[in-house]
């Protein structure tokens with residue numbers, strides 16, 4: 001069993017950004033990047049796509065896998081230890097936190113790792129529908145992210161379809177009106193699930209048609225491995241009537257599944273099983289456990305927002321660990337349980353104490369940041 005100050009679970013932009021910050025702060029983070037965890041390769045969701053055009057710093061775009069390979073190299077460059085295994089069991093009820101690896105997680109097995117702090121960045125997966133033709137035209141017309149893919153030329157001035165009746169479907173449909181000739185939203189029931197305000201805007205948009213009680217049944221298109229989708233078969237579930245419509249884009253907005261099964265019952269999750277974090281922070285319901293990326297964000301779900309929240313988690317974990325160190329030397333600052341509470345007043349006191357005490361080692365530059 002190995003002990004580390006901080007372990008990161010996950011390997012997307014949130015995990016790697018956290019790793020870069022923590023390793024530069026000389027905390028020697030360990031990252032469990034997963035071995036096809038949740039069916040996705042190490043590197044996360046971006047490994048399943050082609051060009052990323054909205055990640056700053058790449059004016060010509062960059063391949064999703066290439067971006068993640070580079071992030072991995074950057075994490076390693078500063079000393080992150082990356083382990084290609086999936087964490088399949090955790091015990092967050094006591095400190096140090098305990099983590100078990102897949103295939104070695106039985107009741108009587110020793111944990112593979114213990115840690116003073118854990119950053120959860122296990123991400124989420126966009127739900128798919130398993131329609132006939134879906135595999136063939138995935139990323140060749142079908143996408144699960146309009147904000148990511150909507151601007152590509154194949155969708156310009158073409159009829160586009162969105163499936164779903166929630167806020168995401170409404171937002172994505174309205175976003176797509178900038179590019180498509182017309183956008184049709186297929187809603188399987190007779191009503192939208194989206195908030196009233198969003199639904200009103202959607203229904204009022206002249207470039208959008210909402211078809212209620214309607215589902216897609218098949219995606220059709222050009223032959224060959226690079227063939228694009230051109231048509232969609234849709235069915236009215238009330239009348240049973242089927243038709244084939246022109247469609248050059250199909251955007252799924254039928255929800256995401258955050259990768260939180262591992263933490264259920266141990267940490268606060270919301271009704272859709274996303275990890276609950278204190279707004280504007282990475283703090284979870286457990287001091288010392290931080291969450292970043294899509295696993296705690298059902299609204300924005302972008303590489304850059306995930307990376308940003310990974311940075312926040314690293315800074316907060318670093319602060320948590322340094323406050324804990326200070327309180328070990330000054331027990332009056334410790335709580336009854338021996339854990340450092342995450343409270344602004346105590347945080348400020350400890351930051352002051354940390355400033356007065358020379359650390360000797362290379363103190364991270366942001367430790368002096370008055371915002372922290």
Ligand code: FAD
Nearest residue numbers: 010011012013014034044045087123148293294301302303
């Ligand atoms: P994820 O990318 O979700 O990665 C988390 C990874 O952690 C998992 O995939 C897995 O490998 C690993 N993991 C999970 N559980 C465990 C475990 N128990 N143990 C160890 N490892 C584990 N965003 C953009 O900004 N621009 C785009 O152009 C864009 N295009 C996209 C295209 C597609 C097809 C998809 C699906 C998404 C796209 N996104 C895009 C969204 C973007 O990919 C996500 O917002 C982002 O990747 C989320 O990052 P994350 O760090 O939360 O984790």
Ligand code: NDP
Nearest residue numbers: 164165166167168169171188189193253254255256298299
């Ligand atoms: P939701 O779960 O809210 O909505 C998913 C939609 O997909 C529902 O209308 C559902 O239909 C439909 N659906 C699910 N499965 C299928 C299927 N097999 N075939 C056809 N339709 C299907 O997910 P969202 O991603 O829209 O939203 C997630 C959360 O994020 C919500 O809390 C939302 O409010 C929030 N959010 C907020 C935003 C904002 O405020 N701007 C923007 C985006 C998200 P049915 O209704 O019949 O179940």
